[in-house]
Amino acid sequence: MVLEEKKKIEVYDTGGPRLTFSYGPQHPGTGHFRMIVTVSGDTVVDLEPDPGFVHRGEEKMAEYKTWITNIPHLERPAILDAAGMVIPYCLTVEKLIDVEIPERAKYLRTIVAELDRIASHLYWFSLYGIFLGHSTMFLWCVNDREYILDLSQSITGQRFTHAYYVPGGVRNDAPKHVPKNLVKEFKLYYSRMLGREPREDELSEDFKKYILAVVDFMDLRLDHYYQMFFNSEIFIERTKNIGVLKREDAIRLGVPGTTLRASGVKYDTRVNDPYDAYPYLKFNIPVGTRGDCYDRAMVGFQEIRESLKIIQQAVEQIPDGPIKLKQHPIVIRVPKGEAIARAEAARGEILYYIVSDGTDKPYRLRMITPSFRLLPALKHLTIGSRIADIPPIYWSLNYWPVEADR
Amino acid sequence: MTWEKLRKIIENVKRMFKNDVEEVFLEKKIAKIIVKKEKLLELARYLRDIHQFDHVKGVTGVDLSRLKEGGGPYIEVIYHVGSLDDPELNDSILNVSVKLDIDNPVVTSLYSIWPSVEYHEREVYEMLGVNFQGHPNLKRLLLPEYWMDLPPLRKDYKVPGRD
Amino acid sequence: MTLEQFNLIRRIPKKTSIFGYTLAYSKNILEAIVEEVVPEDEREEAIKEYGLGKPLKIIKGGETHYILQVIKNNSLIRYLVNWGRMASLWPAHLTTACCSVEFGAVSSSRYDPERFGWIPATGSLRQSDVLLVEGTVNAKMAQRVRMIYDQMPNPKWVIAMGACAISGGLYAKDSYNVIQGLNDIVPVDVYVPGCPPRPETLFQGFLLLRDKILKSRLE
Numbered sequence: 001m002v003l004e005e006k007k008k009i010e011v012y013d014t015g016g017p018r019l020t021f022s023y024g025p026q027h028p029g030t031g032h033f034r035m036i037v038t039v040s041g042d043t044v045v046d047l048e049p050d051p052g053f054v055h056r057g058e059e060k061m062a063e064y065k066t067w068i069t070n071i072p073h074l075e076r077p078a079i080l081d082a083a084g085m086v087i088p089y090c091l092t093v094e095k096l097i098d099v100e101i102p103e104r105a106k107y108l109r110t111i112v113a114e115l116d117r118i119a120s121h122l123y124w125f126s127l128y129g130i131f132l133g134h135s136t137m138f139l140w141c142v143n144d145r146e147y148i149l150d151l152s153q154s155i156t157g158q159r160f161t162h163a164y165y166v167p168g169g170v171r172n173d174a175p176k177h178v179p180k181n182l183v184k185e186f187k188l189y190y191s192r193m194l195g196r197e198p199r200e201d202e203l204s205e206d207f208k209k210y211i212l213a214v215v216d217f218m219d220l221r222l223d224h225y226y227q228m229f230f231n232s233e234i235f236i237e238r239t240k241n242i243g244v245l246k247r248e249d250a251i252r253l254g255v256p257g258t259t260l261r262a263s264g265v266k267y268d269t270r271v272n273d274p275y276d277a278y279p280y281l282k283f284n285i286p287v288g289t290r291g292d293c294y295d296r297a298m299v300g301f302q303e304i305r306e307s308l309k310i311i312q313q314a315v316e317q318i319p320d321g322p323i324k325l326k327q328h329p330i331v332i333r334v335p336k337g338e339a340i341a342r343a344e345a346a347r348g349e350i351l352y353y354i355v356s357d358g359t360d361k362p363y364r365l366r367m368i369t370p371s372f373r374l375l376p377a378l379k380h381l382t383i384g385s386r387i388a389d390i391p392p393i394y395w396s397l398n399y400w401p402v403e404a405d406r
Numbered sequence: 407m408t409w410e411k412l413r414k415i416i417e418n419v420k421r422m423f424k425n426d427v428e429e430v431f432l433e434k435k436i437a438k439i440i441v442k443k444e445k446l447l448e449l450a451r452y453l454r455d456i457h458q459f460d461h462v463k464g465v466t467g468v469d470l471s472r473l474k475e476g477g478g479p480y481i482e483v484i485y486h487v488g489s490l491d492d493p494e495l496n497d498s499i500l501n502v503s504v505k506l507d508i509d510n511p512v513v514t515s516l517y518s519i520w521p522s523v524e525y526h527e528r529e530v531y532e533m534l535g536v537n538f539q540g541h542p543n544l545k546r547l548l549l550p551e552y553w554m555d556l557p558p559l560r561k562d563y564k565v566p567g568r569d
Numbered sequence: 570m571t572l573e574q575f576n577l578i579r580r581i582p583k584k585t586s587i588f589g590y591t592l593a594y595s596k597n598i599l600e601a602i603v604e605e606v607v608p609e610d611e612r613e614e615a616i617k618e619y620g621l622g623k624p625l626k627i628i629k630g631g632e633t634h635y636i637l638q639v640i641k642n643n644s645l646i647r648y649l650v651n652w653g654r655m656a657s658l659w660p661a662h663l664t665t666a667c668c669s670v671e672f673g674a675v676s677s678s679r680y681d682p683e684r685f686g687w688i689p690a691t692g693s694l695r696q697s698d699v700l701l702v703e704g705t706v707n708a709k710m711a712q713r714v715r716m717i718y719d720q721m722p723n724p725k726w727v728i729a730m731g732a733c734a735i736s737g738g739l740y741a742k743d744s745y746n747v748i749q750g751l752n753d754i755v756p757v758d759v760y761v762p763g764c765p766p767r768p769e770t771l772f773q774g775f776l777l778l779r780d781k782i783l784k785s786r787l788e
Contacts, residue, residue, distance in 0.1 A: 025713055026694075031664050032710070052548040053710045054666050060558055060565065061743040073739050079667035079765070095435050123670065142677040160670070161765070251490050254461035254522030265490060273497040336475065339435045340486070340499060351486065351499075353466055357473060368464035368486070368526075375525050402666055405548055550709040550746070558745055567742035 016041060023390070025053050028130070030394065033401040039387060047382045049375050055405040062365040066331050067093060070362070072163050077369060078403045081120040082161045083113040084345025088352040091275055091341040093167040096334050096356055104321040105169040106277040111314050112164055114307045115152050118218070119145050119160065120346035121304050124398055128297065129229065131391045132238055137229045144221055147186060151214055154178055154207070169324025178210045190217055211315055215308050222304060230301065239293035243381045243393040246291060255377045256370040257348025258303070259397055262288035262295040269344040281313050293396040300398070331360045347371060347398050371404035412437050412498055415457055423449065438484070438501040443513060446504055450519045458492045459500065462516075465526035467534040471508060472561045479508045481534060485516065485523070506536065515541040533559040647786070654698070654724065655782040657686035661697035663717060666704030668731040671765045680768045687775060694720050699778070700755070705733035705740060706748045718755045726782070728774055729757045732764040739764065
């Protein structure tokens, strides 16, 4: 342990007997993840994470399936954010084959990836509401997320785990018209939430106008969320100055994603190592100052706004053209070699390393997910805090147990 | 821009370590340094102090016994190293790898230099059987407690469903 | 309940309680009442035995019949007890893997399960009726699923949600760690297919469980 952690415990350790209990796998506060906590009075003295309750053997399975039938099961680790799990796989395979995908496919990939990122962040906030005891946030967020999933369904065909990406492009094209009852239902919801009807030129059955109307609506709803939840006593009291992660520690422990940005490091794979249509679009990266739980939630909040901006620009700039390279069969052969590629999932940076043997199945597939790299931070932050602080700290890191176990 | 800087770094490393180092450099695909087992700790310290590589993104283990070209009775352990302090190296990954004997894979752990390798090395230990010396807590992480079979990611282990 | 009270309900005057409505319109009650036509020879005996008003007089097509109505044994009590059990099921949801996201979406206001009494309880096992297992069950998790099932008090039911809980799903052949189906560990009542099942499918699963409970035997 580092010297600071030892000092924190010496101050709070009451010297009484210690109790070890299991913060177990069936708990509304953790989900399918277990922590073995040692407590002295009300202070946490030691915490050991125990992942492995959802370990399904994805890496070994990938050696038994061909290059294209690998895609559905590789999405399942973070099922909310299926685009983020599969994009770097397609990028790596395209590096091995040595091709460049058409322009329209790049823009379509970006739009679906950003829709998945918004849906994943909204689910994160809705469960944040339940952990802190504010259940209105759960109902509002889950309800608004349904309209984003409707959009995703009209492009890809399924609500979240869509298998839309293939090495070489995407599967379907975006439609030209949206069904009538979808527009009717959205109009009703819009007028009820915002108190006014949408104008004629804002909303119609044309796909482009519908998607821009939903994006505008989401922008206005974010102000409501800020007033209701992020600016309220419940949230501020329980998250300000709790679980502070300093800049040097964040770099030394190797944490990715929102946690890194909230501690003051300006790093995002979409800007530093761009792929798809991101070099042509303009957006900012939100950075926090203090590194506590409040900053991590606010960085996530700002990221939703940036994603909405990206979707607006992409929908207006999208060119016409083919959507995939050629009609490929189920079995393709990839030349020999090894390659590494990465992308930005909703929780952070995700890496793929693939070794190919020249046959129709991969020889070795390795995926390094962002949630697995957050485990050292969990241990570092909870030591020395109180028991009631464990749920906010744990959930503010945006740790998803299925992704860490694969 | 980054690939040139990586190339310069690899030239520096080759100049310092002469015969103990081999390189694999494919433009835009992968930049890898293969080093001998005894010099791994020294190379890691050199990269951290002089070239500012400050965190490890992950550790991979590959069982090379069934690969047709370039294979053999080896297990390769690869460290994917990145840099956040140096702004020119922000968008690149340098891969440092070691080749170990498949009958007795033992290597020193890099926990004393980069603390972010703790959980990754535990996973490579249980999936492939590699023993990291000097690791503070080398125990099982993801597999169930009663697992008594071969380490799963080895090529000798066959999944029971298909046969 | 006597036949006089039943006659009142059968005519359905305008002011009745909700209890009256449910009893009157439920198929079970109507099935529980057996109607026997009294043949002409035994009419006077029936009137002597049961009283003057009890055999009902019905005029059908120009002829008069006398009808006796008899309730089958204890089906009314069985109906009441089962109705009480099915109308407020409290789930203990065991999020095992990815299907838990669809469970969160079902509890939203678009699909509203609270109107059927499905109030998401706070995870306490001793106060819940249904164990909803969502997703893949691991070798490490299987032991805990059995422990959780044993801790719940009777009466209890189990819903297996998702393809992975039914038979191993996507991970059926090539995974070394996944249990092929939940039937080996706990007795399952309703299987809900899908990967992940749409919210409407999960809803149909609840309604099937309610029907199953309503028709089950009393123990």
